[in-house]
Amino acid sequence: MEARANTENADWSAFPYLASADVISVQRGPEPGGPGGAYRAFGETLRGLKTTFARIVEGPVTIQYPEEKTPVYPRFRGRHKLHRFDDTGLEKCVGCSLCAAACPADCIRVVAAENDPADRKSAGERYAEVYEINLSRCIFCGYCEVACPFDAITMGHDYEMSDYNRSDLIFTKEMLLAEPIDKTPLRREGE
Amino acid sequence: MTVPLADVGFAEATWVLIVKSIVIFAVIFTIVPLLTLVERKLLGRFQARYGPNRVGPFGLLQPLADALKLISKEYYTPQNAVPVLWALGPMIVIFSAVAALAILPFGNVKDGVGFYGIDVSIGILYFFAFGSIAFYGLLIGGWASGSKYSFLGAMRSAAQLISYEVSMGLALLGVIMMAGTLSLTGVVEAQDEVWYVVPQIVGFVVFMVAGFAEANRTPFDLPEADAELVAGYQTEYGGMRYGTFALTEYLEMFLISGIAVTFFLGGWHGPGPGWLDPIWVLVKLLALVFFFMWIRATVPRLRYDQLMSLGWKVMLPLATLNVLVTAVLVTVL
Numbered sequence: 001m002e003a004r005a006n007t008e009n010a011d012w013s014a015f016p017y018l019a020s021a022d023v024i025s026v027q028r029g030p031e032p033g034g035p036g037g038a039y040r041a042f043g044e045t046l047r048g049l050k051t052t053f054a055r056i057v058e059g060p061v062t063i064q065y066p067e068e069k070t071p072v073y074p075r076f077r078g079r080h081k082l083h084r085f086d087d088t089g090l091e092k093c094v095g096c097s098l099c100a101a102a103c104p105a106d107c108i109r110v111v112a113a114e115n116d117p118a119d120r121k122s123a124g125e126r127y128a129e130v131y132e133i134n135l136s137r138c139i140f141c142g143y144c145e146v147a148c149p150f151d152a153i154t155m156g157h158d159y160e161m162s163d164y165n166r167s168d169l170i171f172t173k174e175m176l177l178a179e180p181i182d183k184t185p186l187r188r189e190g191e
Numbered sequence: 192m193t194v195p196l197a198d199v200g201f202a203e204a205t206w207v208l209i210v211k212s213i214v215i216f217a218v219i220f221t222i223v224p225l226l227t228l229v230e231r232k233l234l235g236r237f238q239a240r241y242g243p244n245r246v247g248p249f250g251l252l253q254p255l256a257d258a259l260k261l262i263s264k265e266y267y268t269p270q271n272a273v274p275v276l277w278a279l280g281p282m283i284v285i286f287s288a289v290a291a292l293a294i295l296p297f298g299n300v301k302d303g304v305g306f307y308g309i310d311v312s313i314g315i316l317y318f319f320a321f322g323s324i325a326f327y328g329l330l331i332g333g334w335a336s337g338s339k340y341s342f343l344g345a346m347r348s349a350a351q352l353i354s355y356e357v358s359m360g361l362a363l364l365g366v367i368m369m370a371g372t373l374s375l376t377g378v379v380e381a382q383d384e385v386w387y388v389v390p391q392i393v394g395f396v397v398f399m400v401a402g403f404a405e406a407n408r409t410p411f412d413l414p415e416a417d418a419e420l421v422a423g424y425q426t427e428y429g430g431m432r433y434g435t436f437a438l439t440e441y442l443e444m445f446l447i448s449g450i451a452v453t454f455f456l457g458g459w460h461g462p463g464p465g466w467l468d469p470i471w472v473l474v475k476l477l478a479l480v481f482f483f484m485w486i487r488a489t490v491p492r493l494r495y496d497q498l499m500s501l502g503w504k505v506m507l508p509l510a511t512l513n514v515l516v517t518a519v520l521v522t523v524l
Contacts, residue, residue, distance in 0.1 A: 038505075048489040052237045062240045 071185040077140045077155040078184065080133055082176040085123060091177070092152035093131060094124030102147035107137035124150075131173035136166050157184040207304055212293070215308055219292055219445070224254035226441045230484050237488035257434075264430035271337025272427065280332020281428070281435035284325050288442040291321040295449040296376050298459045298468035306459075306469055307376065314373035315363055318450060319356070322405060325443070326352045329414065332436075333424030344423025347495070348414035351404055354502030355411075359401035361510035365394040365517040366454045379458030386457035393513040395455045397506055402447035404502070407440060408483055410490040413498055448479035 030036060063070055072078070083092045095112030113129035121127035142155050153176075163169050203211075228243065228250065235242025243250035268274050293308030294317055300306075311317050326348060333345025367373060369390065370381035378387075388395045404411035415423035425436045452458060452475040461471035493501065 045490060049485060052485065052489045055239045056233075056236045058239060060236065060239055060241045064241070 069185055071187040072157050072159070073187050076157050076159075076184075077142045079135070079156050079158040079161055080138075080144070080171070080176055081154055081156040082131065082173060083152055083154065084177065088123070090120060091122040091127060092150045093128045093148075094122050094150060094152070095126045095128035095131075096149065098147045098149065099144035099153055102143040104141060104143060105137045105139045107134040108132070108144060109134075128173060131176065133171045133176065134169065135161055135171055136169040157186065159184065203304065208309070211304070211308060215292060216289070219289075219442070223438060223441045223445060224258065226445065226480065227257070227437070228254050229480075230441070230487075233481070233484045234488055237485070261431050261434035266432070267429050269337055269427050273335040273337070276331050276335035277427075278432070280328050280335060280424075281432045281439075283328030283331065284439045285328075285435045285442070287321040287325040287328065288439045288446060291318050291446055292442070292449075294318060294375055295446070295472075296379055296453060296458060297472045298465075299376065299380070305376070310374055310376050312374055314375050314377070315367065315450075315454075316373060318446075319360060323352070323356065325439070329424045332428070333414075336424070336427040338427050340421045340426040341424050344414045344420050344426065347420075348407070348424060351407075351411065351413060351498065351502075354499060355401040355404035355506070358397055358502065358506040358510040359405060361507070361514050362394040362398040362401060363450075363454055364510075364514050365391050368514075368517050368521050375453050375458075379453055379460065382457045382460060386455065386460070388455040388457075391455060391513070391517070393509060394517075395451070397510045397513065398451060398455070400501075400506060402451060403483070403486065404498075406443040406447050406483070408444060409487040410493050411498060412492060413495060444480060444483050445476070448476045448483065451479055452476050 030040070084090060085092060095110055097110040097112065100106075100108040100110050109130060109132045110128050111130035112126045115121055115125060115127050140155065145154050161169070231253070232242035232244075232250070243253040246252040246256045268277055294311060294314065296305075296307040296310070298306030329348045330345045333341040333348070336342070366378060366387045369387065370378045372378060372381070403409075407414050413423075414420075415425060420426070425433055428436060449472075452472060456475045456479075459468035459472050461467065461474075463471075
């Protein structure tokens, strides 16, 4: 009992800085032990049993990952995608390398080439002959998406990109243009 | 016909005993591995998750996978261990637990066959005898491991045994006085009108608390307190030797629930025709096992001094008082 400070009747003359109105006396629970303690412990145990049983009634909240996936927000920055025009099927990328310049991780490599008028690859004068993103370096900051003047590159929603080889993580233009097979579920509005 | 173990209330042919022991062994050793799965599933549900559900439908083959893993492991003996005693520890533990199963009554005598292993007249003393031998297994196993954690765990289990076995015995003494018999079938028959949980509620509570300690279950799992002692007496064990200890823990839980059902919850008494008797015992027993698991999911482990003061200062006086009051009432009424 000595250890417990009684703030109401204490002599504060030795500690004038503590006697201000800012000092709040702490509300403590009853002393443990004794018949009252046993009664409280019993009651609290019953409360604990109720809490755990309520979890059974509630059901599991686990997401069974390989079968179920956590839905992502629309703004989630996952694996990149390159885009084509819907009507003509031409690539939007014109090989300007602005994305590579913006990339803080220096993981994008673009080699541009002149379009052949007979067999156009992109809508502009030039197209990206080589477009590679090294995903083992990418930090998914989305600066490439912001830098692109033609919305040719956007961040997709895929997050399953692990592989056995580092070299397999260098995604080429064909891989980035292709639609991903597994679609990641999107979170609905307000979820 | 002379029968071992003193004077037996009801003697059967030897082949009946052999068949019965095989049946009891088969049934219990199907139920006990399933209990490990049920416990893991239930613990999962108590924590808002699924528990094992990958091996087979609903994870039903998980115990089989666990057993296969444990059996295929190497039998490793630590350098400091005393090999013979080290191997003996788990054997004693499982032997005593299985032996004690023999007296659990699942039903009365029907068509000349009792629904229990044996009905010894010393009844519950048999259970206590083997319960005490089980602790020798823990002690020997823990000491022979040659590891400080095992040693500490073994010491703790010895202290726990002394603290709780006494109150456990006293808690059952009240029932024995009311029933006027030590035989387990006799005790169940005496509960024809009212289950002893009603007049012996104090005894029931003390028995259950002591039972938790006896089965090394939370909140009294100090011998294997995984946070402080790694795994207590079983720290150095691996493979099926470890598996034996783990299996025994569930067997012990099953056994104590069975004794509680027999002594306090009316054994095979229940509504319905006579052939439902074993079902009633199992239902009550599994309800108690569920309670064991529920407590494990809820209550944290006690400190060592709390365990001791609870055992000596609360449980023992309560049990003694219960015995005294029962004794007076039994003589007066």
